[in-house]
Amino acid sequence: MSESASSLPDDLDSVRRALVEWYEGDHRKFPWRETTNPYEILVSEVMSQQTQLDRVVAAFADFVERWPDVERLAAADRSAVVGFWSDHSLGYNNRARYLHEAAGQVVAEFDGEFPENPDDLQELQGVGPYTANAVASFAFDNGNAVVDTNVKRVLYRAFDMPDDDAAFEDAAGELLPDDESRVWNNAIMELGGVACTKTPACDEESCPWRGWCGAYATGDFSAPDVPTQSPFEGSRRQFRGRVVRVLGEYDELALSELGPRVRVDYTPEGEHGRDWLRGLLADLEDDGLVALDTDGETSARLRR
Known part of the structure; x- marks a missing residue:
């Protein structure tokens, strides 16, 4: 090989x-x-x-x-x-x-x-x-x-x-x-x-290789025919948008259920785990878009 x-x-x-x-x-x-x-x-x-x-x-x-x-x-x-x-x-x-x-x-x-x-x-x-x-x-x-x-x-x-x-x-x-x-x-x-x-x-196309894909994990979607990295793909702005879109479908969602819906490689203790998700939610809470439960550790909902 x-x-x-x-x-x-x-x-x-x-x-x-x-x-x-x-x-x-x-x-x-x-x-x-x-x-x-x-x-x-x-x-x-x-x-x-x-x-x-x-x-x-x-x-x-x-x-x-x-x-x-x-x-x-x-x-x-x-x-x-x-x-x-x-x-x-x-x-x-x-x-x-x-x-x-x-x-x-x-x-x-x-x-x-x-x-x-x-x-x-x-x-x-x-x-x-x-x-x-x-x-x-x-x-x-x-x-x-x-x-x-x-x-x-x-x-x-x-x-x-x-x-x-x-x-x-x-x-x-x-x-x-x-x-x-x-x-x-x-x-x-x-x-x-x-x-x-x-x-x-x-x-959008439910790519079946997201769980293995290095570009999906890092947000660097350059390629031989795409010489410059997209400024949006893989950015916090993109994932903030995913959080808002997912929460828009539910009255309230546990963080343990929200994480895998935001990115397919979410693992609670991993690089893109609970701490990473809480950081996104804190930004969205500061912007008045998301409300967290009392301790900010359990669930989140979209402000209507």
């Missing part, structure tokens, strides 16, 4: 289970997530390169309606494919040309059957390691760990990974459960796409 992978939490089974359960409980619905057709998945992956997903959804539906399988795309006039790409604002037109050439390769060199592993998929025109891995994972459940910008951001923040491609690859590979590349790669990319975004939404 590499040094970067060894810095992962000891209870990897719990880490994996938490993420998969979070993903399977609720995730964004995209048509390419509802299929294991390698042709459709390749089309979606090529379209999604540096293109907003809401634009891809409409273009994807139109594309597979016009060219529903690899044979018909291979037989299409290249200018029509490139014209479609341009008309749908899908970015660089050479992606359309490469996709068309790849379809021709599948028909001519692989008898119309897509290769099933990442190495063979990279023989297709325009298919690099990331796209090959994605198609192998989502079509055949036969991929390695996918490492894109979102995944790097998640690993950097959650497990204090160095900003180093080899370290990210090692850690992602160590986290990947055996024979579950389809659900795992979807899940970790979804985490980076909706919860661990450039401006994180840890609590």
